[in-house]
Amino acid sequence: MGKKKDVASLKGDIEITEHTLPLDDLCRQLRTCPLKGLSHAWAKVMSEKEGPNRLTPPKTTPQWVIFIRNVFSYFGILLWIGAILCFIAYAIQASSSETASKDNLWLGLVLTIVVLITGIFSFYQESKSSAIMESFKDLVPQYARVIREGQRLTLKAEEVTIGDLVEVQLGDRIPADIRIVEAKSFKVDNSSLTGESEAQSRGPDCTNENPLETKNLAFFSTNAVEGTAKGIVIRIGDNTVMGRIAGLVSGLDSGETPIAKEIAHFIHIITVVAFGLALALLAAAIALRYHWLDGVIFFIGIIVAWVPEGLLATVTVCLTLTAKRMAKKNCLVKNLEAVETLGSTSAICSDKTGTLTQNRMTVSHLWVEGGIVDAKLNDDCTSVGVAGYNKRDGYQKLVRIAALCSTAEFKGGQDSSVPVMKRDVAGDASEAAILKFVELAEGSAAKIRERFPKICEIPFNSSDKFQLSIHANNMTDKGCHLLVMKGAPERILERCSTIMTNQGEVAMNDKALDAFHDAYLELGSLGERVLGFCDLPLPSCDYPIGYNFNSEEPNFPLTELRFVGLISMLDPPRPTVPDAVAKCRSAGVRVIMVTGDHPITAKAIAKSVGIISPENETIEDIANRLGVPLSEVSPESASAAVVHGGELKELSETELDNVLRNYSEIVFARTSPQQKLQIVEALQKQGAIVAVTGDGVNDSPALKKADIGVAMGITGSDVSKQAADMILLDDNFSTIVAGVEEGRLIFDNLKKSIAYTLTSKIPEVSPFLFFILFDIPLALGSVTILCIDLGTDMVPAISLAYEKSESDIMLRSPRDPKRDRLVNERLISVAYGQVGMIQAVAGFFVYFIIMAENGFLPQDLYGIRPRWESRAVNDLEDSYGQEWTYVARKKLEYTCHTAFFVAIVIVQWADVIICKTRRLSLWDQGMGNWVLNFGLVFETAVAAFLSYTPGMDVALRMQPLKFVWWLPPLPFAVLIMLYDEVRRWLIRRQPGGWVEMETYY
């Protein structure tokens, strides 16, 4: 209970207020001093009170407990009971007679080995995915520089306590959550925490209520990348932002995967049936006055026959194969079961940046001489077309400013063969975008810069919002210097008195202003980042060559400039994403965008990739279109919504539920990672199976909580990768969709595989029942059953994982986990009730043939068992009056076992072929699955090997068969194929008809 409450409190948004307090108040509260730090004595007191500054490792289950749990799970218990009974039976037999057969001993050993191998395999799977906490440890700094009583000390990071004054400089990890009191061009990289890759400057001023946005806080385990700073520790250890996330991640229960639930459900059925049947048989055996030991041996026989020993291995191998296939498509699956989870996913909460988009700012539009120009990247990505504007004067000037007013440069050492779009740039994202644009449009930005050497510059600052530089002009003698400026469009406009239009430079007028505003609005509504550009040739008379420009106290004009144009940029969607989103839509998978970005940008991207489809409107759109205030639009009329993180905070659980229910297309913008978790939980409560993408440490709770967490291979932090079930190596949304397809396919194919495996249970169990109920000699032994389950059936069962899908699986809705079970009564009905029965009859047909051809006609077998089994009877008479010794008739019996075994192999040919398809005709499905074709040959070869290899009569009691004894099952194999073809024809002919209702699994 206590733990639950903890997790709930961790889920809330981070509550830090220390950054808003005046520094003096804070120092008084913490009894510290921004210059000298804590006193040693108080530091000791605090240290004792608050404990060490480290992340508490979660309580872990000891490895051996996990191991035991794995070995005794699933069929484990059942097989263990079988194995122990085998050993007991052997012990009793061995003590009562010297010549006891070692059958039960071998059987017990094989069962033990099977259960151990399966257990070890799943243990290995589990232990692989439990390294989340390890990854947090890597984030924690080792040492910290602390000032106490004015002395600089280097302490272990663990010893830092609240109120300590710490010093950090570039290259350090921040040792705790600190409030900055002093900073020199200090920048931190919060990417491990938030996933934002741009370094952020930090200083002593509180700039935002939100602790994650304010500039005067730096967080535990983030990196200092520039400058130095001093700060007061306000949170340590588990209470830090990072600590809370770590606590949340380890406290969250990600729950069972859908496939694990399905397998548990299936095993539940099998176990109940096996025990029920075995106990009924034990009771029957005792009622029929069998010796109790015989009863126990029957019990073992039934369990061995009924439990599909090889099935767990088959399922694991099938999932592994799919995981490998997905890895080839850049989708790395960490937890095998996640392969299928992806297939049942009904909602994907996707990040925007980098996942839906390319995470690469690109110039998309120019506004020049009063017109908006598309900056289209040509198909070969080597040039930019600007639709006839390239000779215009305004355009030429704009490009010149763009090239000059920038500090971005291509990083050295890059070959010119590297495409421009892929080159690395030193500088921020917008400048890089502009630089690349210039490079593509004009050939070389460096040439322009050579012509206009930079003389003076004013870097961008957040209060003025512009950047300026002054260049010498080697080209014209009219003016020696050129002033260029770029920045926020409205701020730039304010400083201009003239504007470039298609009539050349004119004085600023209303018409031009209107045109500017329209363009600015239009570009803004596309979610693009817009920059304004202006310039001014400085008259050479006032500013001669050698003029001493002073950037600290500008001795040149900053107003009355010439406005040239706008350049707008955006992070374009990945080209494959719109298709992928459309695929999701047709596959009934909801795509919800959850991003920290601005609503407008988010919405624009959502629209361009189809997350908000063109025909759908948000209430804002409707209000806009109708020209009425927002409040007058009823929320029901809209089917799309853009929800701001601020609004989300105000929503109650039910309101959020309503939002998710009422709108089919939702974009969550400006959300915090905690809200991501909230959204995931709300979706799960509605029964959805949710996939979530994320890259930051703070995404890891949502990743863990989601049914399938998807981390980003390129930008993702280690912690997020550990918390996730799957890693997208290319960070690409479409990869998820490819994964969904694979996941759905493997679910279908697992069904087929299980149907195939379960079918042979009927011919395996029926000999036992007949042995007990009709007293006929046993037709199939336990050892031969194991040969089928762990030998011949394995490869064909696995090969069904390679089966191609029957129809477009991306056109149907995700499966309803409550109704569409992996193993359902229809599957059982077809496998056990129909095909399995035909197989059993085929087996008995061969059995009767061999018995009859050797002398025992079927009618004479009834009731023969006690004398057949007795060593004392050395002269058992057959239908022709011949008399059989014990050894001779046992040899006959083992020949029957072998033939029955071969019969099962042969009818399993037919079974694996019909299992290829659940609805289509085999004619349409084809036999193109070469792994399956190999499986057919393989199982036959194994059967022949077991039958004909010398020594097998001793090892497995397999006897060589006459060739003709391979033939009797063939008519039954044909019957199975015909029967099932007809069944599937009926399913196709009458969709929703009785045959489909009762037999379509």
Next chain:
Amino acid sequence: MSDKKGNNDGGFMKFLYNSDTGEVLGRTGMSWLKIIVFYIIFYAGLAAFFGLMLYIFYQTLDINKPKYQLGDSLIGSNPGVGFRPQPDQDKNVDSTLIWFKRGDRDDFKFWSEQLKSYVEEARKTAGKNCDFGADKASDKEACQVIVDEKKFGNCTVATDFGYKDGSPCVLIKLNRIYGWKPEPFGPARFSEAEFKKAIDDKANSDAKFPKILKTAIEKKLQEVNTEAAKEDVAKSVWINCDGENPADRENMGKISYAPMQAIQSFYFPFMKQPNYVSPFIMVQFESVTRGVLINIECKAYAKNIFPDRASRTGSVHFELMVE
């Protein structure tokens, strides 16, 4: 969604009978009817198919002779040996112990009656009168099994087969194998000299070959006159019983064979002739030590019989205990 929940809430009882939908075990009456009818038709069809297949197969069988014979069949061509009387096959099928109280009719009756009915059965069936050097069994007609009481000494109904006196007779017979004929030791083409030499060699080379048997064979050879009769003697399946261990041999005492120590060759081969009864001999344990369990093994000897204790071919094992 809420409907679904309602169903689940009812739990198992609701699964057994859902009064809202009239479903029993998750199906309505109509649904049950349809699925049951389907399965009845399905299994009827399957049974018919199986029947048809079996019918076709039966056409390939001859009711009078097994499809595979001797080495072709899994029965092989190395017959086992049987004994009578057997312990109760219903209660004690795994036992080979003949255990009775001498003089107590109620007790030994169980054993002697078995032999009596076996002999009576043999008496009832007719057949050719065969003898060494004379008539033999043919494909169509078997030889009459010797039931002449005079030839059986004390192993007759009149003496309760010796059980009354504590000197029980045990019937020994060879397992019937369709078409199997014993082959004499020595070369396939019979000559008395070669046969004797072969027996000699066998007795000298095979430590397990009982010397006493050699004497018995030689004695019998002298008794018959014609070459054909001698050949038949040589072709007979010779039987020898003995205790399994030295102690058993001591406790077993003297034994005698009736009518002779061999199953005569003219009874072979078994060809499923009408009323064929297995030829047999009686082994009488004349002076058994009382109150002791004695392990006895009887082996059959011919060139094509290979006695093996483990697989019980060419031999049989039983225990005897007389109180």
